[in-house]
Amino acid sequence: MLQQPIPLPRDLPRPKEQILVNITPQETRVAVLEDAVVQELHIERAASRGIVGNIYLGQVKRVLPGMQSAFIEIGFERAAFLHIADVLEQRQHPSEPQRIEKMLFEGQTVLVQVIKDPIGTKGARLSTQISLAGRFLVHLPQEEHIGISQKIEVEADRLSLKARLEKLLPDGSPRGYIIRTSAETATDEELRADVEYLSKLWADIRHKSQHLPAKSLLYDDLPLAVRVLRDMVSDHTEKVIVDSTENYGRMVEFAEAYVQSAVDKIERYSGERPLFELHGIETEIEKALSRRVNLKFGGYLIIDQTEAMTTIDVNTGGFVGNRNFDETIYKTNLEATLALARQLRLRNLGGIIIVDFIDMDNAEHREAVLAELAKALARDRTRVTLNGFTSLGLVEVTRKRTRESLAHVLCESCPVCQGRGEIKTAQTVCYEIQREIVRETRRFEAKGFRILASQSVIDMLLDEESQSLAMLIDFIGKPISLSVEATYSQEQFDVVLL
Template sequence: MNNEILINVTPQETRVAIIQRGVVQELHIEREAHRGLVGNIYNGVVKRILPGMQSAFIDIGMEKAAFLHVADIFSDDRDNLNQMPIEHLLHEGQALLVQVVKDPIGTKGARLSTQISVAGRLLVYLPFENHIGISQKIGNEEEREHLKERLTRLKGENCQQGFIVRTLAETASDSDFESDIEYLRRVWGDVKIRAETCKAPSPVYQDLDLSVRVLRDFLSEESEQVLVDSRETFQKMEAFAKTFIPKFANRVNVYTSERPLFERYGIEEEIEKALSRRVNLKSGGYLIIDQTEALTTVDVNTGGFVGDKNFEETIFKNNLEASQAIARQLRLRNLGGIILIDFIDMDNETHQQSILEELEKSITLDRTRMTINGFTQLGLVEMTRKRTRESLAHVLCETCPTCSGRGEIKTTATICYQILRELVRESRQYNPKSLRVIASKKVVDFFHDEESQSIAMAEEFIGKTILLQAETIYGQQDYDIVLG
């Protein structure tokens, strides 16, 4: 297993594992009931303009209104547009063609742009821009210029639309480009017709579903095979591959073994690991990854790694291994936004620079735009990763009902002392004949063992009988006091 794409399909969801250099690098999950919106185009209606935030809420037919910032309103006269407030550009009730650039995340609605684009395999079509752009992942300046010249020639002198050359296009032939251009123009023609005939708010273009999108975005010369465990999905993928990437069509295969695909390749285990806070390193060190609404933090620890006799070299080697693991984990977990990394302290500036270089090198596999800002004054590495979709944890998990997402619950002792205080208060307020405490078995056992004397003292103090009742369905923090 070196470079493969594995696709598991059920009626409820599609899961994709991207394997590069023998390691799972990305996981994608799309559920039928909650498909992602990124790339979709809508006829929207301006519902509310917020001059103070220079933004507007747009109705695109979803339960939650989407968000459009003035910076995401596109015009050919960009310089003049930058000086105009949003209330001079839009008005409430206005119909507007918009595209989702960021899925709804948490309590926030989808983020929109009026800079419309349609992605193909090799190119991204820009119907409202006469511009040729080249993927930042293509670093060779000579190659970038060559690709730009080819696209300018192939799109035609009279063409007023633009294109962005994707990373996969680096080795594409002219005929490959021409096929992609023809396909994208055909798609845009359909979008225009729907945009002109559909009443707002309504969808006018939906991006490809995950199984086909993966072929468009990931299948390349380096891909050894694509395995999918659904014959119906395989037929759809095979048809797409034969039409748009015929030279790779024979690499798409159906998986027929009785043993589940993700189990056979160890993907289920990788998914569970990707949901854990702790990531073990081969050397014995480990990472602790915490995701909050504002940012993601990564703490690097040596753990059992003792390394060489030279302490500085030991720290450096641990941090070097950690930087490689961090780059993979950010991609695997789809963590975006602000990221702060707390490497083990290094006084050697050469070592610090080497860590940053290793981090830069390790993120080159990631298609998502990332920026490394270097070490802060506090010795933390600050970086950003563009966030367009929910993280893996947010897709698969929900807030813990016991701790409400804090990651901690009150100790047994804390709950017991809280109950004792409440017993005194309830007794004084209602003067019952007896009081029954219903709590978890752990709390009741704690009262019977460590705090049996406290219960006796409480009974004597309030002059009432206190009964203890254990309930297996109660969590550690759950309890009730029943007055008799």
């Protein structure tokens, strides 16, 4: 039986936040702080900017009827992926199943928008339903209806906003829009400015699509420093502090045109100490790359990220409660809920997340932990679903994945262990070397052998494994010499025939 997702509470009081923007020619970094604690980190590098939101004139490379999908060339090394569920006609008529082979053919050009960045070995994911985000509205130029954010719950407010927008739309223009939550406090002038901006943007995209060749970029989403003003600034934002004079000017200019409420919140930082260092962000970044997250009262989390899912293990560690063991477990699990919700945002972990809380026998304790986790997850800007405890005592969380995690942005697989997180022992390598020499003896006539290996392996052969090496020399009847290669990792070795 499938578990029903646990609803996340809405309208929780949110703490005031500060947004720090650190800009260099190579990258832009944004940190979101709540009560002076880092909650989110966003990094965009000039050499590898994310492409979510970009619009391309794609060219169909291959149609796969069996998977009801197609691969679309958009100018990158890996072809992008388009599924039938993301084709406009199917989205408009979900109850009428379509066939992708009747919609697309190889070589066809098609207007597509990226909805997921390339991740790992997977290409970008596309949609043929175009959406253009503004400050208060999302424009759906291929649609003819007005939708309203589900976060606007009062029916009277929903009807009022829809009526106001309908009056502002020019006759004959596309009437597909989604009213964002931020529009609740927007004036008619602000809404009109958003409509004009989005209409001009769509007209420009259409013009380019008729004159540029296939695989051309038609629309590039705003850079991160400006997207901060469009997507992150809210009534809860106290300040947006930026450490670049040039970009400060650009952000103020954009805010004056599209985000009037943010103009007075933007500040230029001119202190001597680096902005991120002053607020301890650099230290938090280092911590966010570690497997272990220490909790305040002695417990800790172990976070392991794989391609398929992320697992989070909760441990009591050195925490000793004041009452009994059950109470200690309960308090540790409660503390872990806040920490793991923060880590999901901080590390930008997406997909399936499995949480292994410490086993609790008390049903009330389990319910209280789930309720606290739901509150903590409700503050996330990204869509999150939460399921209850399984029969094995695990909690499943899913978080929408739209960009690479922090670790994937900042790190790469270790060249020594190839991403396994561990290496073979020197003793294991010694035995591999000995087996290799026996194989080589049977294949070739050699006068002797020279072993090239790391210092630790050579030391092992000369010390603990000296007897087994002597037995090998006696067995093959040929001399073996040893040589240290300082550049070799512990797993690397070569057997040279003499």
